[in-house]
Amino acid sequence: MSAQTQAGAATAPAPVAPLLRLRGLTKSFGAVQAMRGADLDVAAGEVVALVGDNGAGKSTLIKAVTGVQPADGGTIEMDGVPVSIKAPQDSAALGISAVYQDLALCDNLDVVANLFLGQESQRNGKVLDEIAMEKESRRLLDRLAVKTLRSVRSEVGALSGGQRQTVAIARSMLGDPKLVILDEPTAALGVSQTAQVLELVKRLRSEGIGVIIISHNLADVFQVADRIVVLRLGAVTGEWTAAPENRQAVVGAITGADIENGDEVTP
């Protein structure tokens, strides 16, 4: 099969270690094996799309990387250095930030408080610097071209789905991340704002930031990604460049029609 020629480390064996390297990640929820030895590399300035059917283990994989639900087994390396990610603080310290599928915002707090939650600016030692945070919030949201948010002091619970999504995305851009993970970031967005998010992803790439994006929308994926990795039943079954002619193969791998090829792909 021609489609799988890009599989594995086909993208030239670079001498430098990738930004993120996952090897053999496993995770079980009771009897459910959500990840069965998942491998993934992401280089700095590379956009990797993670696709797969519902329940393939995509969200589980990213939660393992962010420490929200640490993996049971396997290794994670950042810049070639093995790291231990056991809690959200660990990934944050490594410069990993994420937008979760279920958003994870505090409805009772305003936009500014949500954006800075866990990394609040302080002045005079221990006092919250609301002014600095509010200014930075505006800058961030302007960068995301958010025109519809009337006040950054609105309570997040009172915002629409699209606005909440933008807040979650803006949150992940805060504090110079090295790797940004977006789990279904455009699910609640309209056409024009989806385009803005995809633009933003490209901008992150040009700034040398690594990006993992999960999406069900293959059109978006092929538009923005450098590489497309297919996850199926908790393991990577293949990867392709985002060339339009690979679309059939990706669809096949997602649905399992192409499973005999996928099985051959091992690092």
Added chain:
Amino acid sequence: MSTAPASPAPAFGPGDDTKEEHHRPSLADAGRKLLEGEMGSLRVIIVLAIIWTIFALANDRFLTAVNLSNLALQIAAVGTISVGVVLVLLLGEIDLSVGAVSGLAASVMAVLSVKNGWNPYLAIIAALGVGMAIGIFQGTMSTRLVIPSFVVTLAGLLMWQGAQLKVLGDTGTVNLSEPAITNIAGTFLAPWVGWLVAIAAIVGIVGSALLNLQRRRAAGLEAESMLGLIIRTGAATVAIIVAVVVLNSDRGVPLALTILVGIVVVMNFVLTKTRFGRHIYAVGGDAEAARRAGVRVAALRTTVFALASTFAALGGIIAASRLLAVNQSSGGSDLLLLSIAGPVVAGVSLFGGRGTVWAALLGALVIGSISNGMDLLALQSSVKFMVTGGVLLLAVSLDAVARQRRQARGRA
């Protein structure tokens, strides 16, 4: 969600969120805000005004300086306990042991000081230490073993009540005469000291409001209108002046009230201006979101339970100081229920994440006024309990309605 709206959306943006446009403040708007709990403090002040009007009409002794002084003394202990209750409620948890902890702490203080001859200050510190240790224990049990705080503190309620009986031994009642202890509730500030405190408070309120306004303007951020600021700080100024005038015309500002207000001011600062406070609200709003954002949820919860038990211990000490004795029923009876009812009446949500620590003071005032007013009218306990219960139910209903309306509006 994104493709739905029927309204002709502007060409730019997702177009599903124009509801905040064309926002004219109106009376209906203010009513909605009241109902939705956005102005919790204002709501409780209105409730308080109604209660005071009723009792003032029913009995002309109610609004006298002597009675209001007594009221201030009566609410100091329960208000202090309520400060801790507010912190716990903000987390979306509950602490049923605060009454028992207050009784145990008061007993420890009394026995160490009277029976064992300890220095009274050391006895007070030991009592506070017992409170804090209990809080750390209960918080750790609840967070590490993932037991609902309701259950842990219910068990605590029984255990600490038992410990109190044990500590008091067969004497049962310990009378307090040590000035260092009785002076806590027995001291009234000299008139000029009361004014000094009041002026400091007013300067603090107005100064910080102006400073904040000036900072925000300098940073080019949307700032509160001058009129709003004047109304807000003006109301606080008037309230402080009236309170000091009234209290000074009797025995003076009670030290115990000053302590309570001081605690509320400090905790209000902690809750609104520090990371720790921000994280309390975050955990109360969505604990999982807070955890993912890097908040150490378990440590935070344990700290809050430790604070709550420490404030409970302090409340117990203040109560003992006022009653000049500790006995087996100290901290018992309806103290627990009233210390929780107060903040809830004053707008702290039982669902977590909403409310301010001022609710401890305002709630204690509401509950205390009802109790005090009905005592003046010589009403029976049966009536008192039913009325207090009714007010609590009303407040909780308002909270629930507010929550439902928020949900209906927020995630349309």
